[in-house]
Amino acid sequence: MRRHVAGELILSFVPNQEQRLWRTLTRSKQQLRRDRVRLQSQLEALLEDCRIKLASCVSDLLGVSSWRMLGGLAEGETDPQVLAALAEPELRATPQQLADALAAAASMDREHRQVLQLFMERVKLIDRHIAQLHEATARCLHSPQEAVVRLAGVPGFGTDSAQQVIAEVGPRAATFDSAQQLASWVGVCPGREESAAVSQSDRSPKGNRVMRRVLNQAANAAVKTKGSIFQSLYRRLVPRLGHSKAIWAIAHRLCRLAWKILHAGVEYIEYGLTRDAKALRRRTARLVLELRSLGYQVTPPAAPTQV
16 A cells, blocks of 8 residues: 555556447457357368368358358258359359369268258357447447547558457557557567566567457558558568567557557558559548448548649
8 A cells, every 4th residue: 555655556557437348349259250260160170070171172161152052061962063053153163173072962961961050050140249249349439430440541450450459448548658658568569577687588578468469460461551661661670580570560560550540649641652542442442331331420531633
């Protein structure tokens, strides 16, 4: 008690009740996504056990084409040609390749088909719950929609990741007086473990797991955005640091940038290389549609006039 009165203790960050509700929604949605990925792995293992190599022919085992073929398997279809015909014409794999991957469908017993049906019902249930949480998150985060829109415009971020960041640090990151404090709390800055003025380790602190995951995913997406400053920064760092440390450096930069956008209420302006105008228009249109589907009022920026 005396140390607290003397100001020697640093209080923990305890968000208010509204922000705790935001965290509950975003973290629950992320947990459901992990369950969906885990269920997809179990589904692939089940098909492998039946000698069905469908995962080698499709990029997404739970996509439209593969979902139709899985439904046919669960309903008792045994003809590989009939199952392959359920795929979309745009699928890269040819009907013959799909038929070869599904050749063991005739030997699939009833119990495996029943388990497959149960897996598909669980996927539908998880998808329905994710959609409900998505709508609830958009409804609860409607008041700080301007902050969501500004943060979603940063390369690597999107509507969902912007909502997760705001749920963790608040719409203005008011608890943190500087970007350095936020980076230290998140755990994306170098650690300091010294003894006798000798650095023992510069390993980053544990920090906030949710923010570390979001920033890591955003960093991996940002370095793939053509023409962005993060792509050029990654190319400059990766020969010296390697991929993992370079991504972590980008995550640190994104964390400081997120604090600036939220705390100062400014918008992101790209000062990197000249970005592809067509790709920029596509991303802007996609982002505007996603934000409007959540009920946000968004006005797309005017296209620059060419002289």
